[in-house]
Amino acid sequence: MELDGDAVPANLAAAWGLRERPGRGPKPGLTLDGIVQAGIRVAAADGIGAVSMSRVAAEAGASTMALYRYVRAKDELLELMVDTAIGDPPRLDPAQGWRAGLTAWAWACRAVYVSQPWMMRVPISGPPATPHQLAWLDAGLSVMAGTGIPEEEKLSTILLLSGYVRSEATVAVDMLAAVQAVDSSLDEAITAYGRLLKLLVDPARFPSLGRVIAAGVFDPDTDQYDEFVFGLDRILDGIGLLVEQRAGG
C-alpha cells in the first residue's frame, strides 16, 4: 500500500515510519527507536514526571534539541513510547473459543500496564491508531471470529474490554504507587483505604456506602477477592449473552 504522508495526521506519521528522511545531509547519529527506548528507560526508572526532553536526550546521548529532528513535539514522543511499550499482542489460540481468548487478551493487556505503570499516566489521545494498538485490536477481534456477532459489535466489544482493562489497571497502579511510597503491601493499602472511608463516611449521609463498609469489605482478612476478575467476568457474561443471542437469532 502506498502511503503519502499527507493523509495521515502528523502525530501518527512517525509511529508508522512515514517520516521520509531524504539522503541529502549528514548521516543521522540517532535513531527514532533509540530515542523512544531512552524515553522508556527514563519513565521506567523515575516515572513520566521525569521524562523531560533534556533528560531523554541525556539518556540517548545527545543534546536536548537533537530530539526535535526526530520528533515533532514531546507529545509525539510520549505516544511513540506508549506504542512501543505496549508491544505485540499475545498469540491467541483460535481453537480455545472466544471466552478463553478474550480472557487471555485482557490479562495480557493488564500485565503490560501493570508492569509499566507510567503508561497509565500518558493521556489517551483518541481512538486506537498506532501500529501496536491496532495489532492488539486485531488480536482481540480475531478470537471472536467464530461467533456470529456482527463486525460492528465485535469492535465495540474490544473497545469495551480495553477500556475496562485500562480503568482497572489505572486504579491498581495508583494504589501500588501509594503503597510503595510507604513501603507496605497492597493489602495494607486496601485496609488503609477502608480506614479512610470509615472516617469520612457518615452513614446517615451515605447509607448504602455505610452498609458496604459495615459489611467488612475492606477488612484485611477478606479472602482472595479479585476486583479485576469480577469486572472481567461480568463483561464476559454480558458478551456471552450476546453471542447466544446472535447465534440463536
Added chain:
Amino acid sequence: MELDGDAVPANLAAAWGLRERPGRGPKPGLTLDGIVQAGIRVAAADGIGAVSMSRVAAEAGASTMALYRYVRAKDELLELMVDTAIGDPPRLDPAQGWRAGLTAWAWACRAVYVSQPWMMRVPISGPPATPHQLAWLDAGLSVMAGTGIPEEEKLSTILLLSGYVRSEATVAVDMLAAVQAVDSSLDEAITAYGRLLKLLVDPARFPSLGRVIAAGVFDPDTDQYDEFVFGLDRILDGIGLLVEQRAGG
C-alpha cells in the same frame, strides 16, 4: 463525627473542609470555593491547558501566590475542581429496579463528563474519596439495595460501571475535540477515522480488523448505532446474570 486532620491525607483535607483556619490573622478575602469556581471557569472556557495558577488567580481577582493560602498545590486545586464539577448525583427512584437505576446513573455520569470535557484530562489519583465522588458511589450502590448481591460485589459493580463510563466518555470527548478543531460533525469524525484506518490497515497484517473495515462499520450511512449503549447493555446484562444467580442461589 469528630475529624482531626491527621488521619486524612493532606490532599483530601481541603475537599472535606477540614482545613482549620484559626481566627488569628486578617479576614480571608477569598474563599476556597471561589477559587475552585474560578478554576472551573477557566477550564470550561479554554481547557485544562489554560489552568495555570496565575490564570486562575486572575480569574479569582487575586495574585498568583494568594491561592497557596487555600490550596497546597496545583494538583489539589485540580482535584477540588473535579469534585465540584461532578456535582451531586441524580435522584434515583429506588422503585424502578436496579437496571433502570444503573442505566440512569451511567447516563447522568456520562452527561456530566461530556458537558465538562476538561474533567477527562485530570488524571485519576486513586480510588474515590472526595465528597461528591462518594455521593455518586453511594447513589449507585443504593439502586442495587433490592438485589441479593453481596456488598463487596455491589461495590465492584459500581467501580466497573464508573470505569466504563469514564473510558467511553474520554474517547467521545477526544473525538468531539478533534471535530471542533475542524468544525465538522461527529459523524464526519468517525468517517475520517475510518478513512485513516483504511489507509493504515494492511488486511494481510491485520485480517480481523480488515474485515471490520470491509464490513463498512465506519461508513457514514451507518444508522444510529451508539457505542455507549452497546457497552452499557453488555455490562448490565452481565450484572443481570449475577443478580439472578445470587437470587436463585
Added chain:
DNA sequence: CGCTTCTGTGTATGTCATACGCTGTTCTGT
C-alpha cells in the same frame, strides 16, 4: 498595647518546551 498569627503580594528560582540560527556534513547536479 505589644505579640502572635495569618493574609495578600512581589520577587526570585529552577525547570521546561521549544524557536532560531550556527557549524559542519553529505549528497546532487553539473
Added chain:
DNA sequence: ACAGAACAGCGTATGACATACACAGAAGCG
C-alpha cells in the same frame, strides 16, 4: 571535481510555569 542545497547536532534565548521565601499590614489575644 565542485558548488550549493539540504540536513544533523548543538548552544543559546525565550517565555511560561510552579512554587519557595520574605515582607507589610490586619486581626485577634494576653
